Amino acid sequence: MKEKIPRVPTGIKGLDEMLGGGLLKKRHVLVTGGPGSGKTTFAMQFLYNGAEKFGDKGLFISLEEKSEKLVENLSQGFNWDLEKHLREGNIVITTVDKFDWDTLTDMLQSYVTRHKVRRVVIDPLTILRLNTRDTFEFRRKLIGLLGFLENLDCTVLLTSESQSLTREASTYTLEEFVVDGVIVLYNIPVRNERRRALEIVKMRGVAHSNNIYPFKITPKGIVVYQEEII
Amino acid sequence: MQAQAYVYHIGMHLDPKKLSKISGLKKVDGLELFEKSIGNLRIQVFLNGEIRAFVPGKTINELKEVLIVSGVKIVELLEEIKKQGYKFDVEEVFKNGHQMDFTYETPEGTRVKLKNEVAADLLKELIYSAHDIMPEFQAERNSVQAGENIGRRLVRIYKPKNTDELADAIVKYFKEQKIGIVTYKTKKDEKESNMKMYTFRVDECAVASGIPLVNKPVCHITRGLIRGAFCQFLELENVAVKETKCWGLGDTYCEFLMKVFPK
Ligand SMILES: Nc1ncnc2c1ncn2[C@@H]1O[C@H](COP(=O)(O)OP(=O)(O)O)[C@@H](O)[C@H]1O
Ligand SMILES: [Mg+2]
Numbered sequence: 001m002k003e004k005i006p007r008v009p010t011g012i013k014g015l016d017e018m019l020g021g022g023l024l025k026k027r028h029v030l031v032t033g034g035p036g037s038g039k040t041t042f043a044m045q046f047l048y049n050g051a052e053k054f055g056d057k058g059l060f061i062s063l064e065e066k067s068e069k070l071v072e073n074l075s076q077g078f079n080w081d082l083e084k085h086l087r088e089g090n091i092v093i094t095t096v097d098k099f100d101w102d103t104l105t106d107m108l109q110s111y112v113t114r115h116k117v118r119r120v121v122i123d124p125l126t127i128l129r130l131n132t133r134d135t136f137e138f139r140r141k142l143i144g145l146l147g148f149l150e151n152l153d154c155t156v157l158l159t160s161e162s163q164s165l166t167r168e169a170s171t172y173t174l175e176e177f178v179v180d181g182v183i184v185l186y187n188i189p190v191r192n193e194r195r196r197a198l199e200i201v202k203m204r205g206v207a208h209s210n211n212i213y214p215f216k217i218t219p220k221g222i223v224v225y226q227e228e229i230i
Numbered sequence: 231m232q233a234q235a236y237v238y239h240i241g242m243h244l245d246p247k248k249l250s251k252i253s254g255l256k257k258v259d260g261l262e263l264f265e266k267s268i269g270n271l272r273i274q275v276f277l278n279g280e281i282r283a284f285v286p287g288k289t290i291n292e293l294k295e296v297l298i299v300s301g302v303k304i305v306e307l308l309e310e311i312k313k314q315g316y317k318f319d320v321e322e323v324f325k326n327g328h329q330m331d332f333t334y335e336t337p338e339g340t341r342v343k344l345k346n347e348v349a350a351d352l353l354k355e356l357i358y359s360a361h362d363i364m365p366e367f368q369a370e371r372n373s374v375q376a377g378e379n380i381g382r383r384l385v386r387i388y389k390p391k392n393t394d395e396l397a398d399a400i401v402k403y404f405k406e407q408k409i410g411i412v413t414y415k416t417k418k419d420e421k422e423s424n425m426k427m428y429t430f431r432v433d434e435c436a437v438a439s440g441i442p443l444v445n446k447p448v449c450h451i452t453r454g455l456i457r458g459a460f461c462q463f464l465e466l467e468n469v470a471v472k473e474t475k476c477w478g479l480g481d482t483y484c485e486f487l488m489k490v491f492p493k
Contacts, residue, residue: 067493092467093493094467094468094493095491095492095493096470096491097468097470097489097491097492100470100472102453102470102472103470103471103472103491105371105374106374106378106453106454106457106470106471107467107468109371109374109375109378110378110458110461110467111467113375115467144365144366144367145367147365147367147368148367148368148371151368
């Protein structure tokens, strides 16, 4: 048998169990869902747990929200000591002017090779697609970037905004074909309320759970209820 | 790559005339470099005040064992150097000895005749041959990394006090390495009032000069160099450098725009 690829635990309660330990090290995963489905929360929790529990440095490239606003929002919702990790440089939040690919990659390269960042988030990747000439060019650049990052010692989490609340096979996007794994976050109306749920749609090289599990966003962050099936 | 050598820094430039007076320290033929051998332990003294200790074929861990026994010889050598009229704390220098970082620098005195004269064909071949064996993206990243390493090093070597001095250091470096003739202009950044934007023009660029049109800029090494230098000096990462003119784009010189963007 081949040597097992080491895992990078997300530290999200219930999810690591579904994944059989965590994400695959040096691979990339896409977290997709509608607006407010919890993508940004998920992504930051991945970095926060990385710094807090596993001693991994993290880089958050925020393409939609300004860094200060993002920190402000997260500090309101969650009792994480994010400020401490920002101060100590364990987590860095930054953006890229005009979503310029070269600068994005130059910066990523510096953070990974020089500052030894081990977890990277790009939130949301979708904005880069809007700012790239055509789909072919976007695909070429994305494959290049992910291939490059795979050779470095870091695990990448990308987010993408999807329109529909539920999904059908026809709604697969280009990003979903390129990445190693896809996690979908749902926020489904059930009678007079919305229920959140999570599904691992694809995870190359992982024997993952195929069920859709409910999750809640709590002051501690996302908690997946692995015992309850939706 | 990992250097299997120990290094001590005296922290000042040494005069070869003075070094040649120290007994047991021999000048290497044709170079401005001094050596001493104790058994199989080799000690080299560089003009920039750097002292390297190593045993050919031995790893750093094996070297550490050798140094436990022979460390006193290094202290003796430091005392000898000090006697030549240099003011430094021998104990301090010895105590701060450490495993050397691998370096791509060419220390003064190690290429006496050729200095840093560059073979433009060879440099170009090394850069462009990467495209034959690896994806284009990787090849470009390799150049950016090389440039960035150099750019960051410039800050250490030239110790600029402000960004204009840093830009001057870049000009000087290109001149010394004979890899291009650099001039630059500055402009106020309307958005970030306390920051200047720099436009660097590179004539006779060693990487691009004479290449045919490829409809994209090719001087990733220079882009990385400028970015690395500013990132290191400003202690920031949010520095963007864009190559706006290049032989690859049909121009006859190269041009780079540097700006700091908001986080
Ligand atoms: N402490 C909390 N308890 C419950 N829900 C919260 C808490 N903090 C934030 N939320 C909810 O989580 C959502 C955050 O979503 P976000 O991660 O920004 O989604 P996306 O990035 O997918 O748009 C908000 O809509 C908010 O309702
Ligand atoms: Mg979001």
